[in-house]
Amino acid sequence: xxxxxxxxxxxxxxxxxxxxxxxxxxxxxxxxxxxxxxxxxxxxxxxxxxxxxxxxxxxxxxxxxxxxxxxxxxxxxxxxxxxxxxxxxxxxxxxxxxxxxxxxxxxxxxxxxxxxxxxxxxxxxxxxxxxxxxxxxxxxxxxxxxxxxxxxxxxxxxxxxxxxxxxxxxxxxxxxxxxxxxxxxxxxxxxxxxxxxxxxxxxxxxxxxxxxxxxxxxxxxxxxxxxxxxxxxxxxxxxxxxxxxxxxxxxxxxxxxxxxxxxxxxxxxxxxxxxxxxxxxxxxxxxxxxxxxxxxxxxxxxxxxxxxxxxxxxxxxxxxxxxxxxxxxxxxxxxxxxxxxxxxxxxxxxxxxxxxxxxxxxxxxxxxxxxxxxxxxxxxxxxxxxxxxxxxxxxxxxxxxxxxxxxxxxxxxxxxxxxxxxxxxxxxxxxxxxxxxxxxxxxxxxxxxxxxxxxxxxxxxxxxxxxxxxxxxxxxxxxxxxxxxxxxxxxxxxxxxxxxxxxxxxxxxxxxxxxxxxxxxxxxxxxxxxxxxxxxxxxxxxxxxxxxxxxxxxxxxxxxxxxxxxxxxxxxxxxxxxxxxxxxxxxxxxxxxxxxxxxxxxxxxxxxxxxxxxxxxxxxxxxxxxxxxxxxxxxxxxxxxxxxxxxxxxxxxxxxxxxxxxxxxxxxx
Numbered sequence: 050x051x052x053x054x055x056x057x058x059x060x061x062x063x064x065x066x067x068x069x070x071x072x073x074x075x076x077x078x079x080x081x082x083x084x085x086x087x088x089x090x091x092x093x094x095x096x097x098x099x100x101x102x103x104x105x106x107x108x109x110x111x112x113x114x115x116x117x118x119x120x121x122x123x124x125x126x127x128x129x130x131x132x133x134x135x136x137x138x139x140x141x142x143x144x145x146x147x148x149x150x151x152x153x154x155x156x157x158x159x160x161x162x163x164x165x166x167x168x169x170x171x172x173x174x175x176x177x178x179x180x181x182x183x184x185x186x187x188x189x190x191x192x193x194x195x196x197x198x199x200x201x202x203x204x205x206x207x208x209x210x211x212x213x214x215x216x217x218x219x220x221x222x223x224x225x226x227x228x229x230x231x232x233x234x235x236x237x238x239x240x241x242x243x244x245x246x247x248x249x250x251x252x253x254x255x256x257x258x259x260x261x262x263x264x265x266x267x268x269x270x271x272x273x274x275x276x277x278x279x280x281x282x283x284x285x286x287x288x289x290x291x292x293x294x295x296x297x298x299x300x301x302x303x304x305x306x307x308x309x310x311x312x313x314x315x316x317x318x319x320x321x322x323x324x325x326x327x328x329x330x331x332x333x334x335x336x337x338x339x340x341x342x343x344x345x346x347x348x349x350x351x352x353x354x355x356x357x358x359x360x361x362x363x364x365x366x367x368x369x370x371x372x373x374x375x376x377x378x379x380x381x382x383x384x385x386x387x388x389x390x391x392x393x394x395x396x397x398x399x400x401x402x403x404x405x406x407x408x409x410x411x412x413x414x415x416x417x418x419x420x421x422x423x424x425x426x427x428x429x430x431x432x433x434x435x436x437x438x439x440x441x442x443x444x445x446x447x448x449x450x451x452x453x454x455x456x457x458x459x460x461x462x463x464x465x466x467x468x469x470x471x472x473x474x475x476x477x478x479x480x481x482x483x484x485x486x487x488x489x490x491x492x493x494x495x496x497x498x499x500x501x502x503x504x505x506x507x508x509x510x511x512x513x514x515x516x517x518x519x520x521x522x523x524x525x526x527x528x529x530x531x532x533x534x535x536x537x538x539x540x541x542x543x544x545x546x547x548x549x550x551x552x553x554x555x556x557x558x559x560x561x562x563x564x565x566x567x568x569x570x571x572x573x574x575x576x577x578x579x580x581x582x583x584x585x586x587x588x589x590x591x592x593x594x595x596x597x598x599x600x601x602x603x604x605x606x607x608x609x610x611x612x613x614x615x616x617x618x619x620x621x622x623x624x625x626x627x628x629x630x631x632x633x634x635x636x637x638x639x640x641x642x643x644x645x646x647x648x649x650x651x652x653x654x655x656x657x658x659x660x661x662x663x664x665x666x667x668x669x670x671x672x673x674x675x676x677x678x679x680x681x682x683x684x685x686x687x688x689x690x691x692x693x694x695x696x697x698x699x700x701x702x703x704x705x706x707x708x709x710x711x712x713x714x715x716x717x718x
Contacts, residue, residue: 056441057353058490060342066099078492078501079571086507086529089115093122093335093505093532100338104128105304112530117557118537118547120530127304128331130311130378131170131207135302137348137380138163144350147382149196150358150409154243154388161196166203166377169290171300173204176289180235180267184209184303187313189233189265191224191251191258193217193242194365194387197271197286199374201237206311206330207302213313213325216366217242220649221254223594225261227315230325231539232264237286241275246393248275256280307331313539314368316479321593324546325539328482336483336533337375339505343487344473345442346413348380354412360384361415361444362402368479369415369446384409390420391427399427400434407435407465415444415473422454422619431461438466444473446484447584449575449614452497459496474499476575478561480551481533485525485561486573498572505531508573510565515555518567522576525565526558534559577614581675583622584612585653592675598649599624599642604632609665610656611679615716623682624656627665634661660708664701666691681709 057065064081067073075081085092090111097111108126141148142163149161161169182188188205192198192214205212213231215224217239228236236259240252259265269289270282308329315323347354359376360383363369376383386405392398403424406414421443431437443458455472462470472494477484485508486499494500502508510523517523538547554560564576583590592610599608607627614620626642628634643655666674677691687706693699 059345059347060489061491062353063099063342067095070098071095078489082502082504082571085504089505089529093339096335096339096505097123102128102334108307115530117530117552117559118534118544120532120534121308122335122530122532123307123331126307126331128307128334129206129209129302129305130330130334131203131302133334133378134203135167135170137350137377138167141348141350141380141382146349146356148377149199150382150384151196152384152386152388152405152409153195154246159196166200168293168297169200170203170207171297172290172292173200174207174300174302175292175296176269176284177204177208177210177235180269180284182208182210182235184305185211185310186235187211187213187231187233188235188237189228189231189262190214190365191217191236191238191255192271192365193239193244194363194370194385195239195271196385197239197290198365199377199383199385200290201269202312202374203377207300209303209305209309211310211313211327213315214365214370216364217249217251217254218244218364218651218653219366220647220651221257221261222597222649223651224254224258226322226594227325228258228262230322231313233262234264235267235269236262236265237269237271239271239273240280241273241277243273243275243388245389246396250275250277252276252278252280305330308536310536312371314371314479314482321546323594324550326480326535327537327539328533329536332532332534332536333482334378336481336505336531337378340484340487340503341375341379343475343484343489343501343503344413344444345471345488345490346376346379346381349382350380354381356410356412356439357381358384358409358411358439359413360386360406360409360411361413362386362390362417362420367447368477368482369417371482372415381413384411390416391423397427399424399429403429403431403434403437406440407437410439412439413442413444413473414440415442415446417447418445418450418454419447419619421445421458422451425454425457429461430464432465434465436466437462438468440465440467440470442471442473442490444475444488446475446477449577450474450497455496472496476563476573480535480561481531483531483533485527486565486575492571495570495572498568498574500573501571502567502573508565508567510567511555520566520569522564522566524554524579525561525563525575526555527561528558577620578612581611581679583610583654584614584620585622590650590654592673594650595624595646595654598645599626601649602641602645604629604638604641607665609673609675609678611675611682613679613682621658622656623658623660625660625662625665627663628661634659662701662704664698666699666701666705667697678705681705682712684709684713 104126108123113121148163148166238255267283271286349357359381361373473488475484475487492500507529509517562580680690
């Protein structure tokens with residue numbers, strides 16, 4: 050985008066539309082936000098109208114039932130996510146804007162035009178139909194961040210099939226734990242990937258997945274040069290995506306009920322299998338469009354956003370992959386990178402993405418907060434990476450972004466030619482595929498903060514008495530429903546897991562599990578998780594999954610892990626293990642524990658420290674006391690975090706208290 054082109058923020062365009070069509074004017078963002086969270090019917094209808102959503106059948110209400118969970122949105126309406134993408138084909142193509150620009154570690158660049166995207170979606174959808182996929186069937190994907198994965202999702206969505214994806218860096222056990230719950234009919238998989246300067250064969254993993262998922266009837270395989278063996282498949286991607294006939298030309302995505310399931314995503318709690326969270330087409334579309342006002346991403350072909358190119362670095366296993374995908378629904382060109390953002394273990398290079406952004410003239414550059422921190426620590430000089438004058442925005446999420454990192458990033462971009470770079474810091478979650486707090490280009494920026502609570506998100510910070518507070522840290526809650534909140538969890542009898550995950554503390558009020566402070570000016574700071582869930586660079590993992598990995602080793606009798614998040618600093622995740630008598634925590638044992646986690650889950654969940662302990666603190670009912678130990682190690686006094694009378698083994702606490710003191714001294718040094 051030319052820096053001289055006229056530009057109006059998306060949120061200002063929306064407010065101008067409210068003024069011109071409804072006579073609504075607000076003297077501050079706070080007034081607009083309060084209207085959006087109290088007049089829910091009017092606000093969400095405005096999102097529908099502003100974005101020109103169309104249904105062949107009218108909706109009888111906006112919010113037919115206002116309750117959580119179980120809110121009923123836009124009953125009677127029909128939509129399809131794929132339709133929202135494909136409505137941009139003609140205009141974007143006429144303007145010469147591609148749909149997808151992709152690059153990998155090998156330097157291979159591909160560009161897909163909008164008509165080609167439409168053709169491939171139709172071809173793959175018809176091929177899936179030929180494999181027996183029908184509306185409501187689950188399609189599981191074991192795929193990297195490549196254009197084929199996005200085409201596969203849109204093909205599934207167009208048929209009304211329910212999509213679910215796991216990244217190839219996840220171990221077989223973790224993938225099976227997710228997919229087995231939803232009983233997929235078809236598996237789409239890549240037989241290899243290239244990551245961290247290494248070709249990684251995944252053919253054996255694909256075969257293991259087929260064997261472990263008895264519901265899978267067909268395999269659609271993306272063959273790559275990175276597989277060591279050729280495996281049998283029911284269909285090859287090359288053929289499935291190659292159709293170009295009259296049926297393809299005539300294909301249109303199906304009209305689906307507003308609450309028809311679109312995908313199953315996974316968010317792990319502290320116990321049990323990962324939660325299989327089901328979202329609906331309509332809820333995702335409407336919430337996505339509301340979030341877009343804050344992210345300030347527009348159509349690549351519009352006068353206001355000429356050349357919009359949107360990149361948010363992610364693996365397919367993180368919800369930000371869904372956010373990257375949403376750029377297509379806005380009509381933007383999406384730029385995706387398939388590879389390690391920091392080079393390789395043997396040759397670290399944190400300038401990789403900066404050069405990618407420069408080469409492809411990206412206008413919105415998003416990544417996890419930890420990525421930008423690593424860039425600063427590695428001494429990346431953005432001006433050495435190419436012309437970055439086209440970058441209008443930097444996006445950050447996944448963990449709190451430190452003030453010094455934000456200042457560093459702004460200075461780097463300005464030195465590299467960007468005129469007025471803006472940080473869009475957001476925080477939300479896989480659970481509802483949206484953001485609770487985020488950016489607003491028209492508000493002042495305060496490094497280390499998020500600028501505001503998002504439109505339509507009735508977010509508050511609650512103290513221990515369950516009352517909203519300003520200027521104090523409290524539990525992040527949402528007191529009104531949002532369209533993208535889960536429809537349900539898959540196979541969750543009586544909504545038991547759904548209720549216990551978000552509504553156990555405050556019935557009828559969503560408790561998200563984060564610490565939040567809302568300032569007098571409306572700015573927000575997230576202070577990390579308020580529960581025991583692991584959060585590593587934005588990817589959440591249940592502690593139970595780590596226990597399953599390490600406690601499967603015969604040497605391990607018991608274990609506990611906590612993730613300590615600090616504002617402005619890297620998180621710290623220690624693992625505590627009780628080993629069999631005679632077994633010592635030597636280097637060989639440490640490697641064995643690390644290998645178990647790496648194989649079952651992912652290298653990103655390797656602990657920062659491992660401690661051999663005599664006992665894991667447990668309640669009288671046998672539950673591991675992860676949250677009290679987490680709070681203890683974060684500096685809270687013992688008497689405030691644990692009730693010894695409710696413990697089965699209170700004598701073990703002395704060791705953890707001593708560790709907390711050492712940890713505090715080390716952190717202060």
